[in-house]
Amino acid sequence: MRVSDLRMGFVERLRDHLLESGYTIDGVRERLGDTAAAALSREELVPALRATTGGDPLAVLIRLFWLGASVPEVPPAVRDSGLVSLVDGAYRSTVHLQPWESDHYVVSDRKVRPGDPALRTDHVVGAGGASGNLAQLVTRRPVESALDLGTGCGVQALHLAGRASRTVATDVNPRAVELAELSWRLSGVHGVEGRVGSMFSPVSDERFDLVVSNPPFVISPGGRLTYRESGEEGDGFCRELVRQAARHLNPGGQAHFLANWMHVNGDDWRDRVGGWLAETGCDGWVVQRDVQDVAEYVELWLRDAAEQGTAAYAEHYDRWLGWFEAQKVEAVGFGWITMRNSGSLDPVVRIEQMTQQVELPVGDYVDDVLDAIAVAHRTLDLDSARLVLVDGVLDERIGLPGAEDPSRIVLRQTRGLRRSADVGTVEAALAGVCDGELAVGPLLNVIAELVGGDRVHADQLRPLIAEGYFTLA
Known part of the structure; x- marks a missing residue:
């Protein structure tokens, strides 16, 4: 067909x-x-x-x-x-034809279940958990042009239909583009152009306001399934995706990717992924949401291909583990990468692990997250800045009953990313009084005199600004 x-x-x-x-x-x-x-x-x-x-x-x-x-x-x-x-x-x-949001429909190959024949190499997978995770991450602001790289069944282009005036959707698999086009037609969605090709080759000279990708991120020893494996060594495809994205972003444009990365013995994964972003010239935000040891990881993707219970299961399992061992890979991280072409000569990259539940969709406030990271990094004189506490932040104090002072003070976000941070008495006092009327420097001087102890320098507040506890008035 x-x-x-x-x-x-x-x-x-x-x-x-x-x-x-x-x-x-x-x-x-x-x-x-x-x-x-x-x-x-x-x-x-x-x-x-x-x-x-x-x-x-x-x-x-x-x-x-x-x-x-x-x-x-x-x-x-x-x-x-x-x-x-x-x-x-x-x-x-x-085909597998499933209803989707807003009276849309997603067309893919029939779902594979235990006992089914082995998947064809150009199998087109339907919308699943990873698709939903990416859709929750992408900024909700309207854009003129968008690129859905590795469109698969076309589900991300459906999510972009109400926000992008024009969308280009690409995939290395011609069958994927065929089924994605049917998804868009059955959904009554117009303004999407499907193109066949690898990585950014179908849009080599074009720039976009928004780039999204649920790429073939699975790390395997030469996998054969195009929907999940690129054939690149290790996590090389995700690395190149990040490195090449910057040249395809308009000024102010954003890119949102899902990715896997290797945890190599003796190396910090933050340095590994941070290196991908280091020379892009873009602001970046990397979040590791989950980590699996190599055995868990292999089992997950063998189940994904319905290989459990087959004659080749043990052989594939053993070969995959042997390849990880040769690469000195101890675990695999899963998360998201967001980039913004801020036009700054001093780009900032924040890398963190975040396992707590967050408010969804992240796309509703991802622009504020990127702004907070940039403000914390680029505001030169925090002493003269005026700060306000972000809505939804609570002050929690923990201590023995009857104790005069708490043993621990925590600022906790009840909205957004729902982070929590241990703070001192000065930072906690600042959270209680900063209303944008007075500059930070004088406020910190007064608080230090009242609560005693060493004065907190304004620059020490940068992490709390970057993490969204305080913002500029």
Whole structure:
């Protein structure tokens, strides 16, 4: 099936039938119920099959396009779509077609489940957890132009549809671009152009206001699946993605990537990833959200390809671990990388580990996070600056009952990234009185006299500004 071979009328008829039948996120959830939906998240199909036995239009669509089951009859809009085949008197979908947000649809290859044949090398995976994580990270500000690099099934371009006037979506896999185009057409989304090619080659001379990528970041010994493995050595693809992104960003433009990076014995992962950003000229923010030891990592991606229980499982597992050992890799980090072309001759990069739950979507306030990092780094004279406490910051004091002074004071954010920071009595007192009326230097002098102890220099507040506890008035 080639999307270009599908006449627009057939696509429009199929979309109308999907919507009229209630094949939407809410419609599917309501039809399946909590128990079947929870079982489906564990790849257990029986409860969902029991919930869709009626033969009505919605039941047929769920069985056909979501569960991958055969059905005896389909309506003309489905039969003529080119997305089903007739085998032994029953209809079977050739794709996985799932409802998405805002009455959108995502088309990919059929979901792989234990016992299925090995994946084809150009398999196109559907929207999953990583897709959702990236969508939550991307800035919500409207842009004129956007690039979705490694579009896969096209889901990120759908998220950008309401915010970008024009989007270019690329993938090294021609089948991915074909299915992504069908996703956009079925979703009624216009203004997206699909192109085939690796990395930035399809847009070699172009710049964008926004670049997003859920790249083939899996670190493996020469993997064969294009949707997750690039063939580059180690984490080299993510490194080159970061290094090349700057030349494709307009002034003020942002890039948001998911990435994996190696934890190599004897090296600090922060130095490794920081080195990727060092010569880009962009401000950068790197967050490590999870770390897996090499065995956990290999098991995760063997499960992803439904290799558990196959004859080759142990061989692939052992070869992968041996490759990690040869590279002196002890663990793999997963997280996000954000860049902004600030135009500064003094770019700043912040690298941190963050395992706490954060307020979603991060894209609602990621611009404020980048601003805070830049302000903390570039404000030359903090003594004369006027600060205010950011909304949602609490002062928590911990100590023995009856003690005159707390043993620990914590500033805790109840919104945004929900960070917490141990502070001294001077910083805590400043948090209680700074309202933007007086400059920081004089305030710190008065507080030092009242609480005693050494005076805190204004420059010592830079980490608290960078982390969003204080901001300039």
